[in-house]
Amino acid sequence: xxxxxxxxxxxxxxxxxxxxxxxxxxxxxxxxxxxxxxxxxxxxxxxxxxxxxxxxxxxxxxxxxxxxxxxxxxxxxxxxxxxxxxxxxxxxxxxxxxxxxxxxxxxxxxxxxxxxxxxxxxxxxxxxxxxxxxxxxxxxxxxxxxxxxxxxxxxxxxxxxxxxxxxxxxxxxxxxxxxxxxxxxxxxxxxxxxxxxxxxxxxxxxxxxxxxxxxxxxxxxxxxxxxxxxxxxxxxxxxxxxxxxxxxxxxxxxxxxxxxxxxxxxxxxxxxxxxxxxxxxxxxxxxxxxxxxxxxxxxxxxxxxxxxxxxxxxxxxxxxxxxxxxxxxxxxxxxxxxxxxxxxxxxxxxxxxxxxxxxxxxxxxxxxxxxxxxxxxxxxxxxxxxxxxxxxxxxxxxxxxxxxxxxxxxxxxx
Amino acid sequence: xxxxxxxxxxxxxxxxxxxxxxxxxxxxxxxxxxxxxxxxxxxxxxxxxxxxxxxxxxxxxxxxxxxxxxxxxxxxxxxxxxxxxxxxxxxxxxxxxxxxxxxxxxxxxxxxxxxxxxxxxxxxxxxxxxxxxxxxxxxxxxxxxxxxxxxxxxxxxxxxxxxxxxxxxxxxxxxxxxxxxxxxxxxxxxxxxxxxxxxxxxxxxxxxxxxxxxxxxxxxxxxxxxxxxxxxxxxxxxxxxxxxxxxxxxxxxxx
Numbered sequence: 001x002x003x004x005x006x007x008x009x010x011x012x013x014x015x016x017x018x019x020x021x022x023x024x025x026x027x028x029x030x031x032x033x034x035x036x037x038x039x040x041x042x043x044x045x046x047x048x049x050x051x052x053x054x055x056x057x058x059x060x061x062x063x064x065x066x067x068x069x070x071x072x073x074x075x076x077x078x079x080x081x082x083x084x085x086x087x088x089x090x091x092x093x094x095x096x097x098x099x100x101x102x103x104x105x106x107x108x109x110x111x112x113x114x115x116x117x118x119x120x121x122x123x124x125x126x127x128x129x130x131x132x133x134x135x136x137x138x139x140x141x142x143x144x145x146x147x148x149x150x151x152x153x154x155x156x157x158x159x160x161x162x163x164x165x166x167x168x169x170x171x172x173x174x175x176x177x178x179x180x181x182x183x184x185x186x187x188x189x190x191x192x193x194x195x196x197x198x199x200x201x202x203x204x205x206x207x208x209x210x211x212x213x214x215x216x217x218x219x220x221x222x223x224x225x226x227x228x229x230x231x232x233x234x235x236x237x238x239x240x241x242x243x244x245x246x247x248x249x250x251x252x253x254x255x256x257x258x259x260x261x262x263x264x265x266x267x268x269x270x271x272x273x274x275x276x277x278x279x280x281x282x283x284x285x286x287x288x289x290x291x292x293x294x295x296x297x298x299x300x301x302x303x304x305x306x307x308x309x310x311x312x313x314x315x316x317x318x319x320x321x322x323x324x325x326x327x328x329x330x331x332x333x334x335x336x337x338x339x340x341x342x343x344x345x346x347x348x349x350x351x352x353x354x355x356x357x358x359x360x361x362x363x364x365x366x367x368x369x370x371x372x373x374x375x376x377x378x379x380x381x382x383x384x385x386x387x388x389x390x391x392x393x394x395x396x397x398x399x400x401x402x403x404x405x406x407x408x409x410x411x412x413x414x
Numbered sequence: 415x416x417x418x419x420x421x422x423x424x425x426x427x428x429x430x431x432x433x434x435x436x437x438x439x440x441x442x443x444x445x446x447x448x449x450x451x452x453x454x455x456x457x458x459x460x461x462x463x464x465x466x467x468x469x470x471x472x473x474x475x476x477x478x479x480x481x482x483x484x485x486x487x488x489x490x491x492x493x494x495x496x497x498x499x500x501x502x503x504x505x506x507x508x509x510x511x512x513x514x515x516x517x518x519x520x521x522x523x524x525x526x527x528x529x530x531x532x533x534x535x536x537x538x539x540x541x542x543x544x545x546x547x548x549x550x551x552x553x554x555x556x557x558x559x560x561x562x563x564x565x566x567x568x569x570x571x572x573x574x575x576x577x578x579x580x581x582x583x584x585x586x587x588x589x590x591x592x593x594x595x596x597x598x599x600x601x602x603x604x605x606x607x608x609x610x611x612x613x614x615x616x617x618x619x620x621x622x623x624x625x626x627x628x629x630x631x632x633x634x635x636x637x638x639x640x641x642x643x644x645x646x647x648x649x650x651x652x653x654x655x656x657x658x659x660x661x662x663x664x665x666x667x668x669x
Contacts, residue, residue: 008529012515019517019558220513227477227512229503229531229578397479 005230009238017208017242026207027246031200031254036261043265058138059083061096062106066122069108072149076106081141097129103138104128184275188266190361193258194333194353197251201294202326204250205243206319209302212239214315217399232391240303240384247295248288255279255287255356279360286359286369293376294352298326300383307390310399333357340364345372348379426459426476426582426613427452431485433471433637445471447637448485453615453630455581458608460628461617462661468637469617470509473586476615477507489582503532506575509586513571516560520551520570523559524577531578545573549603565596572603582613589623601627621657631657633664640664 017023060082065073076084085102093105105127112121124146128139155165179187216222225235263277279287302319309315329350332338340354351372358364390396433446446468453459461469474480476487478498487494494501514523524542533541546555549569554562559570575583585604589597604627608614618624624631625645632642641648641664649655652663 004535005530005532008526012518012526012530015522016515016517219516220511221515223479223509224512224514224574227479227502227505227507228527229499229505231499394481398474 006234006238006241009230009235010241013212013238013242014245017211017246020211023208023211023246027204027250028253030203031250032257035196035200035254036257036265039258039261040265053133053137054081056134056137057081057083058103058134058141059085059101060104060106060138060142061085061087061093061102063087063108065108066110069122071152072146075145075149079141079145082138082145093127094129097127097132097135100134103132103135104142106142181276182278185262185277186361188275189259189262189277189279190357191334192262193255193360194357195330196254196258197291197356198294198330198333198349198353199327200254201247201251201291202298202323205247205295205299205302206316206323208243208246209299210306210309210312210315210319212243213303213306214309215312217309218311222399223397226397232397233388236303236307236387236391237384240300240387243299243303244292244295247299248291251291251295252288255291280362283359283362286364287356289373290352290356290359293355293373293380294349296380297348297352297376297383300380300387301326304383304387304390307387307396329353340368340372342368342371345369346375348376352376425452425454425488425490426615427486427488428472428476429486429488431472431475431487432483433468433475433480434483444637446475446482449632449634449637449639451632451639451642453613455613456608456611457629458604458614458616458627460624460631461615461634462619462621462624462628462631462657463617463634464619466636467619467634469619469634470586471637472634473507473509473584473615473617477505477584478502479507503578504580505582505584506578506580507584507586508571508575508588509584510590514559514567514574517558519556519558520562520566520573521546521555523570524573527574528577531580533578541577541579545577549573564592565599568592568596568600572600576607580612582615583607584615586617587619588616589618589620597623621661625657633661635665635668638668640668 017027058081060076062073062076062084064087073084076082093102096102097104107125107127108122109125110121111123126139126142126146129135130139158165158167213222216225226232228235259277259279266275266277301322305318305322306315309318326349329347330353332344332347332350333353338344338354340351340358344354345351345368355364355369355372358369428449428451431446431449432444435443435445437443449468449472451459461472463469471480475482476489476494478494478501481495489501490504492500515526518526521542524545525538528538528541529535546552549572551566551569551573554566559567562570572588575585583604588604589600592600601623604614604616608629616624616628618627628645630642630644631648633640633648641651641660643651645657648657648660652660654660654663
């Protein structure tokens with residue numbers, strides 16, 4: 001098989017595609033600008049809302065506390081982010097919180113009689129509505145003050161009973177996060193990157209697959225090409241390679257842009273425990289492989305459908321179900337604990353996303369990765385085999401379809 | 415004007431050529447019904463007939479875009495069914511459904527079609543230069559097709575059709591939709607190609623055009639060949655002078 005003609009066809013496909021504003025938009029501008037921009041907008045908005053909530057004063061209603069809780073009352077009144085307002089009765093609390101008159105309610109109930117020595121005689125109840133942001137925030141503030149009050153109370157009781165602070169602290173609970181900045185960064189990248197990556201590759205393949213088949217037919221260049229001295233298989237191969245190239249470029253550019261944006265946007269938000277957002281060079285080949293396989297699978301599937309369309313609009317309609325089908329498996333990427341195994345490696349799209357996720361996390365295992373690559377190649381070969389058969393059909397060459405797009409698809413299988 | 419390196423005698427023959435389409439509402443449609451013809455190098459062979467007569471279907475079968483339901487087409491001695499790629503390499507096909515890539519320049523278009531049709535790689539650049547000169551395209555050779563006028567596009571289209579210097583040329587209604595100046599220019603180019611020894615298959619529904627341009631004319635109606643010959647032969651057969659009268663006479667005879 002001579003590759004010169006394929007090379008020339010591929011060159012023409014790439015040249016005309018990259019001169020097409022819409023292709024450049026979907027393949028370069030969107031992956032580089034849109035999602036990082038959306039992420040920046042999302043985080044800025046979250047920060048703004050968060051800051052607004054922090055500035056807000058929470059209105060708390062409180063039943064008259066028992067005498068020994070007088071210090072707590074003082075603490076609540078002293079806190080400038082709380083406003084203690086006259087008490088609501090139990091029945092009104094729900095209504096008052098819903099209407100916004102109060103954000104949370106504090107009540108005390110006796111749990112043991114005075115005669116029981118050393119017992120905690122009251123329990124404190126925070127009433128709030130977790131579906132309301134301001135009420136949840138008020139409950140958090142109350143929880144923090146009560147925790148601090150409780151610690152002080154326990155400390156003074158311990159001292160009164162002759163228990164030294166050292167002895168008392170033996171029961172103290174402490175935590176230590178052992179993850180490094182790089183591990184935290186990889187974890188966050190592994191959560192976010194594969195999702196955007198799959199969507200971006202699919203979006204790029206969507207447009208280019210329709211444009212290089214149904215689009216050509218609409219512009220009447222399809223027959224020009226079909227009447228040249230090249231086999232139909234070479235024509236479709238060159239087209240497929242260009243769709244795959246553009247999908248891969250879109251995916252890789254998106255990975256790069258997202259990593260850089262997370263470094264610039266999420267990094268400062270994380271504060272002291274700054275995650276390190278970087279991709280080690282050794283994982284790049286695996287990311288490239290997963291991008292090529294994903295673009296190869298999605299591009300082949302989309303072209304196989306779009307080739308039955310008479311015009312661009314029809315092509316979009318025919319590809320839409322496959323597009324949804326391709327991006328559906330990304331839910332698997334978000335399920336905690338789902339890993340790339342010999343089984344998940346057989347699921348198209350998900351396996352490519354998982355391969356990329358594990359490459360970013362540095363947790364992939366070679367046998368599963370090899371199965372994923374092999375399965376991806378087999379999927380692509382299957383699609384190409386189907387395409388090679390379909391392209392020989394006369395109506396594909398001429399575009400003289402009479403039936404509806406989906407009937408055409410069904411007939412092509414006979 | 416166009417320098418050809420290979421003007422060897424090329425022959426196209428069609429024997430009992432038939433094309434049947436299946437239409438849900440109309441049933442079996444015989445678009446081409448047992449046509450026979452042959453044309454040789456240095457000849458413009460015209461297919462004349464009204465819209466829907468089967469001219470385009472016939473030429474599409476010659477160009478291997480469509481496959482005949484039955485019958486045989488031979489181009490340069492090769493069976494087109496067995497050698498579709500080689501057939502297409504030896505042929506330039508032009509029709510209203512073969513548009514140009516809007517994003518390529520005129521020069522890129524000519525180079526692309528020369529290369530893809532197997533013109534020797536080392537000679538492509540020179541071939542493109544020759545065509546740009548001979549088709550008078552110097553002023554817009556590096557301009558994208560999308561920015562060209564209709565007349566300029568027509569020149570690029572004709573240049574891309576002959577880019578690989580094919581011995582056989584198929585023109586399906588090449589003057590359709592053109593203004594008088596561009597139509598005359600197109601006819602002049604086709605005549606020059608014939609004079610270089612190319613085999614030219616040409617379809618039209620314009621009687622005067624067929625009369626002026628074609629060396630031999632095949633009159634087609636509803637997929638059937640009504641008559642075939644030189645203008646003189648057709649006149650002798652019908653006893654009428656003008657092609658329009660000849661055509662109407664043959665139609666009446668058929669009915």
